[in-house]
Amino acid sequence: MTSETGGRARRDHVGDVPVRMLAERVGSTPFFAYDRAAIDARVASLRSALPGDVHLSYAVKANPMPALVQHLARAVDALDVASGAEMRVALDTGTAPGAVSFAGPGKSVAELSQAVAAGVLVEIESPLEADRLVEAADRLGVRPRVAVRVNPDFEVKGSGMRMGGGAQQFGVDAETVPMLLKTLHDRDVEVAGFHVFSGSQNLHAEILAEAQERTVDLVLRLSDDLPAAMTYLNIGGGFGIPYYTQDQPLDLDMVGSRLESLMATRVRPSLPSAQVVIELGRYLVGEAGVYVTRVVDRKISRGKTFLVVDGGMHHQLAASGNFGQVIRRNYPISVVAAGAGEEVTETVQVVGCLCTPLDLLGDKVSLPRAEVGDLVVVHQAGAYGLTASPTAFLSHPVPLEVLV
Ligand SMILES: *Cc1c(COP(=O)(O)O)cnc(C)c1O
Numbered sequence: 124m125t126s127e128t129g130g131r132a133r134r135d136h137v138g139d140v141p142v143r144m145l146a147e148r149v150g151s152t153p154f155f156a157y158d159r160a161a162i163d164a165r166v167a168s169l170r171s172a173l174p175g176d177v178h179l180s181y182a183v184k185a186n187p188m189p190a191l192v193q194h195l196a197r198a199v200d201a202l203d204v205a206s207g208a209e210m211r212v213a214l215d216t217g218t219a220p221g222a223v224s225f226a227g228p229g230k231s232v233a234e235l236s237q238a239v240a241a242g243v244l245v246e247i248e249s250p251l252e253a254d255r256l257v258e259a260a261d262r263l264g265v266r267p268r269v270a271v272r273v274n275p276d277f278e279v280k281g282s283g284m285r286m287g288g289g290a291q292q293f294g295v296d297a298e299t300v301p302m303l304l305k306t307l308h309d310r311d312v313e314v315a316g317f318h319v320f321s322g323s324q325n326l327h328a329e330i331l332a333e334a335q336e337r338t339v340d341l342v343l344r345l346s347d348d349l350p351a352a353m354t355y356l357n358i359g360g361g362f363g364i365p366y367y368t369q370d371q372p373l374d375l376d377m378v379g380s381r382l383e384s385l386m387a388t389r390v391r392p393s394l395p396s397a398q399v400v401i402e403l404g405r406y407l408v409g410e411a412g413v414y415v416t417r418v419v420d421r422k423i424s425r426g427k428t429f430l431v432v433d434g435g436m437h438h439q440l441a442a443s444g445n446f447g448q449v450i451r452r453n454y455p456i457s458v459v460a461a462g463a464g465e466e467v468t469e470t471v472q473v474v475g476c477l478c479t480p481l482d483l484l485g486d487k488v489s490l491p492r493a494e495v496g497d498l499v500v501v502h503q504a505g506a507y508g509l510t511a512s513p514t515a516f517l518s519h520p521v522p523l524e525v526l527v
Contacts, residue, residue: 134158134413135457137527138158138159138160140527141459142156142413142415142500146415146417150523151523152417153414153417153432153433153438153522154523154524155438155505155508155509156413156524156527157408157525157526157527158411158412162194162408165407165410165411166179166198166199166407168375169375169407173378173383174383174386176391176399177399177400178199178399179200179201179403180199180201180203180403181196181199181402181404182403182404183203183404184204184209185408185505186404186412186505186506186507186510187212188524190526192212193215193216195407196217200222201218201223201402202222203225203357204225204226205226206234207234210225210237210238210241220242220243221244224244224245224246224270224400225238226246226272226320227246230252232259235256239256239259239263239267240265242265244270244355245268246270246272247272247303248272248293249295250303250306253269253306257307257311257312260312266311266312268312268313269314269315270316270318271300271314271317272294272317273296273297273317273319274288274293275287275297276296276298276341277321279321280330281326281330282322282323283322283324284323284324285321286320287319288321294318297345300348304345304350307350316342316353316354316356317342317345317357319338319357320357320402321334321338322359323363324361324405325363325373326363326365326372326373328375328378329377331361331378332378332381332385335359335385339358339390342356343394346393346394352395352397353394353396354396355397356394356397356400357400357401357402358399358400359402360402360404360406362378362403362405363406364406364503366454366455367452367454373406404506404507405505405507408506409505409506412504412508413501413502414434414438414439415434415498415499415501416432416433416475416499417432417499418431418496418499419431419433421495427471428469428470428471429474430471430472430473430474430493431475432473432484434475434484434522435475435477435482435484436477436483436512436516437475437477437513437515437519438508438512439508439509439512440507440512440513441454441508442501443475443482443484454484454502454503455502455503456473456488456499457490458490458498460492460493460494461494462494462497466492467491467492469492470487471485471488472486472487473499476519477516477517478517484499485499509522
């Protein structure tokens with residue numbers, strides 16, 4: 124028996140495998156399971172909504188499981204990494220190094236050297252980083268291909284996480300980009316273009332479209348200072364997914380049609396050789412994943428029912444509300460119960476097995492009655508789950524991950 128919360132139908136299968144059978148197949152709980160068919164469907168919907176000449180890049184930090192990255196590498200055009208280790212995972216997929224981009228502040232000299240040696244495109248986040256990169260390239264005798272990550276001179280409202288505009292650790296302030304480009308003029312580097320990423324988890328098509336328009340305005344202004352024609356233009360992403368009951372899914376068709384007119388009126392005429400890239404993490408994988416836990420205890424405390432499960436915030440921090448959320452809300456949760464028959468619903472606290480009140484997965488959540496041994500499934504767990512959680516906290520074993 125399966126049920127749902129959050130007003131949306133929730134998967135009781137991963138691929139074509141029922142969650143209960145999958146738990147047997149995996150052999151232990153808790154675990155993460157990712158649905159390759161759901162990922163493929165998501166890529167297909169992006170392909171049909173977005174202009175055909177816009178490339179899709181997967182931001183590996185959303186979920187770096189090697190099998191999943193391998194799967195996505197065949198479906199998308201490029202991979203974006205944010206550490207040397209992610210770069211290795213990306214290169215292992217066989218993706219052409221030139222289709223791997225490396226973003227993020229504080230890249231080490233070792234990471235920059237690795238990127239240059241591999242032929243990965245480096246997204247420059249500061250003048251000092253530019254110097255280090257050029258030194259690494261000179262040392263290796265390689266002409267690196269770089270883009271400048273620009274901290275835009277505008278802000279995008281409605282993002283779950285703002286990563287551009289105002290003062291930022293990300294990118295080079297737009298107004299100082301011409302100066303940086305000047306210092307690169309007489310160095311042996313190929314400055315291919317720009318990367319502008321203004322924020323994450325945005326569910327508002329109108330705002331995303333506006334951000335893309337302002338991004339294009341900005342890079343058109345900056346393009347005069349490029350030494351050669353722009354060949355790379357990463358306009359970011361930030362496409363959000365619905366986590367909470369009141370969230371409405373993103374209107375992808377609107378984003379796509381606004382982008383098509385932006386391409387037609389501004390980008391193709393003014394930047395004919397620029398490859399436009401959209402870079403997405405959670406939108407590609409977030410809804411394709413579940414975190415499956417098992418009820419280990421059921422207890423009543425002063426009238427409240429607690430389901431204690433064998434997982435928790437050490438694996439799925441975001442579902443506990445401690446991953447940058449201002450207000451704690453429940454992620455969608457469902458129960459897979461062994462007992463068939465009549466469904467009795469009850470209001471429960473779903474808590475993890477860590478000895479801290481922060482380890483709360485479901486607050487006053489309405490679920491069918493679950494007994495010890497039944498499964499509790501946390502949905503929307505395909506992005507920023509295991510690797511975005513404090514797995515060492517309380518020293519429990521690391522859960523398995525499977526791609527179905
Ligand atoms: C984290 C990140 C992403 C992915 O963000 P999502 O919200 O998962 O789509 C994309 N680009 C950059 C530069 C990032 O840092």
